[in-house]
Amino acid sequence: MGKESALKLGQRGPDARQEVPMRTPKQLYAHERMIYQPELLTCPHCGDLLVTCNYLAWDKTVQMLDRVLSVASRPGRCRHATCVGSRLRLLSAAGQRIAPAGSTYGYDVVVRIGWWRQESRATYREIYAALASQVRISESHVGYLYQQVYVPLLACHERQHRDRLAQIATQQGGLIVALDGLAPQGGEPHMWFIRELASGVTWRSGWLCQQDQPTFEAFLEPLQHLAWPILAVLSDKHTGLVPAVATVLPHSRYQCCQAPDLRNLADPLAEADAACKGALRKTVREQVGALLRQEPRTAPGHPGVLTVTGLLPSPLAQPTAPACHTPPPRDTLAGPASNADEVITQLVRPTRYLLTLKGRPPFRLAGIETDERLQNVTRCSLDLLAQRYEPRLAQWSRGLQAALSPFAKTAEELQQGAAWLRDIAYILKPAATPPLSAAHVAGPLRGYLDTVRRWPKVTPTLDAFGRHLDTVSRSYWPGLFHCYDVPGLPRTNNALASHVRDTGRRLLRTTGQKGLTQRTRPRQGAWELLPRPPTEAQVLDAVCQTSPEELTQERQRFAAHRQRFRLQSRSLRQIQAPFHQLRQRWPALQATGTG
Numbered sequence: 001m002g003k004e005s006a007l008k009l010g011q012r013g014p015d016a017r018q019e020v021p022m023r024t025p026k027q028l029y030a031h032e033r034m035i036y037q038p039e040l041l042t043c044p045h046c047g048d049l050l051v052t053c054n055y056l057a058w059d060k061t062v063q064m065l066d067r068v069l070s071v072a073s074r075p076g077r078c079r080h081a082t083c084v085g086s087r088l089r090l091l092s093a094a095g096q097r098i099a100p101a102g103s104t105y106g107y108d109v110v111v112r113i114g115w116w117r118q119e120s121r122a123t124y125r126e127i128y129a130a131l132a133s134q135v136r137i138s139e140s141h142v143g144y145l146y147q148q149v150y151v152p153l154l155a156c157h158e159r160q161h162r163d164r165l166a167q168i169a170t171q172q173g174g175l176i177v178a179l180d181g182l183a184p185q186g187g188e189p190h191m192w193f194i195r196e197l198a199s200g201v202t203w204r205s206g207w208l209c210q211q212d213q214p215t216f217e218a219f220l221e222p223l224q225h226l227a228w229p230i231l232a233v234l235s236d237k238h239t240g241l242v243p244a245v246a247t248v249l250p251h252s253r254y255q256c257c258q259a260p261d262l263r264n265l266a267d268p269l270a271e272a273d274a275a276c277k278g279a280l281r282k283t284v285r286e287q288v289g290a291l292l293r294q295e296p297r298t299a300p301g302h303p304g305v306l307t308v309t310g311l312l313p314s315p316l317a318q319p320t321a322p323a324c325h326t327p328p329p330r331d332t333l334a335g336p337a338s339n340a341d342e343v344i345t346q347l348v349r350p351t352r353y354l355l356t357l358k359g360r361p362p363f364r365l366a367g368i369e370t371d372e373r374l375q376n377v378t379r380c381s382l383d384l385l386a387q388r389y390e391p392r393l394a395q396w397s398r399g400l401q402a403a404l405s406p407f408a409k410t411a412e413e414l415q416q417g418a419a420w421l422r423d424i425a426y427i428l429k430p431a432a433t434p435p436l437s438a439a440h441v442a443g444p445l446r447g448y449l450d451t452v453r454r455w456p457k458v459t460p461t462l463d464a465f466g467r468h469l470d471t472v473s474r475s476y477w478p479g480l481f482h483c484y485d486v487p488g489l490p491r492t493n494n495a496l497a498s499h500v501r502d503t504g505r506r507l508l509r510t511t512g513q514k515g516l517t518q519r520t521r522p523r524q525g526a527w528e529l530l531p532r533p534p535t536e537a538q539v540l541d542a543v544c545q546t547s548p549e550e551l552t553q554e555r556q557r558f559a560a561h562r563q564r565f566r567l568q569s570r571s572l573r574q575i576q577a578p579f580h581q582l583r584q585r586w587p588a589l590q591a592t593g594t595g
């Protein structure tokens with residue numbers, strides 16, 4: 001049934017109110033007028049035919065992306081006063097899909113704003129500029145629609161996934177969830193998320209003011225009442241969380257993410273490596289600093305000036321005809337201008353760069369890399385010297401050798417430690433498909449750790465590192481291997497962690513300020529992290545089915561949370577009223593025992 005009529009304006013039916021209240025002061029002229037009737041023809045309780053009410057449930061002007069509509073909905077009810085259905089006012093579902101309750105902007109406008117904000121990372125100003133030709137709106141209202149309508153709509157959408165989850169649970173024999181937390185700045189509560197792994201649906205996303213077992217138990221508790229079993233929980237190892245999972249979900253397996261395990265394994269090695277890199281850099285500077293700091297030769301008459309562009313660029317050394325496309329010879333040493341200075345410059349430049357290398361543990365260790373590559377530079381200088389002696393090159397080469405030689409033993413230890421770590425990572429990474437069983441990984445890992453402990457002729461440093469590998473592995477052991485037995489359970493929580501990082505980057509782009517991003521996280525981060533369907537059309541299709549009651553509740557939840565930040569504003573005007581309220585409430589409070 002749906003639309004009763006699609007009248008052109010000027011043919012208004014008798015039901016139309018003459019004045020439509022609007023946010024914008026100027027009159028908007030609707031292109032069409034529509035009155036929606038309930039799709040349901042019979043009472044859901046007694047099955048008798050519905051009658052339509054003699055009033056309109058809502059009557060509003062809605063701005064859509066391509067037109068302005070004047071819409072209204074006529075409710076239906078059961079005619080029997082004794083039937084429960086007589087108290088219901090049934091509305092058209094199609095009518096409710098035009099615009100969110102209480103909004104004079106269509107779902108398409110709201111979704112366009114949200115999509116641009118989240119997908120194109122546009123600022124409110126950019127969205128406003130792009131929409132202004134289609135829709136009458138202000139920049140601040142763009143922000144309002146994003147925060148107060150779009151983001152709560154996404155949260156309501158998360159609740160529409162039950163069928164999908166039921167299907168996954170049937171296929172897998174249960175569900176697998178991942179937990180991740182995000183430490184905030186300056187003592188704000190931590191944000192935590194529980195997501196279903198196969199679908200990416202967010203079970204829970206919110207703030208915890210403590211990180212202990214009772215808090216985690218309360219956070220996990222609603223998962224107990226699901227219709228489906230939780231097969232496994234994936235998370236970083238966190239004090240309090242492991243026993244909480246065991247208490248709340250006793251039948252699920254706890255897999256700890258292997259990435260932090262490897263980082264913890266690498267800790268002492270990374271520390272030794274960083275120390276080695278620092279010391280190495282210092283000694284190299286001491287030995288060959290004068291050569292490192294020496295300015296490379298510049299064009300005669302332009303002392304100290306390297307390459308310059310702009311309206312007045314630096315002159316070309318060898319002007320070439322514009323038609324000539326042959327690239328300049330790569331090896332400038334072979335050119336006619338080549339001399340010893342240039343050769344030395346070419347060795348000095350990469351050395352200067354090598355001294356700035358940064359590590360990324362567990363596998364990229366800057367000290368090892370710097371040492372290896374400086375050895376390379378030294379070998380190259382020695383080769384050149386063997387062909388032709390040059391005093392400065394000889395000084396350079398001697399200096400480097402003198403700088404590197406005290407680190408030979410440390411470098412060897414670091415190399416050995418790094419090799420152990422790579423071997424452990426290799427054992428943990430399943431090469432076989434279908435994956436090995438837990439026993440096929442745990443056995444070799446235990447064996448390898450024992451081999452490390454019995455390593456011949458280890459130095460005290462290596463011995464300590466070997467013991468560290470053993471201790472840390474033992475502490476992670478109970479949670480390391482479920483991923484090889486439970487299909488669909490990954491070894492690491494990287495997907496969730498990178499989603500959190502991406503959201504942070506998006507917030508930074510759309511707010512444009514680091515400080516504002518940090519303030520946005522505690523205020524609405526749990527909503528910002530909610531997933532969304534992959535295309536704008538799918539988002540629109542999904543969110544326009546939200547029930548008005550559900551949206552109202554979610555907006556209340558959002559507003560109640562934001563209430564906590566009422567006194568955290570830079571604007572003196574905005575906080576004056578709440579401070580005034582505090583002053584009034586205080587004397588009226590009842591005296592307490594300690595007071």
Ligand SMILES: [Zn+2]
Nearest residue numbers: 043078083085
């Ligand atoms: Zn009825």
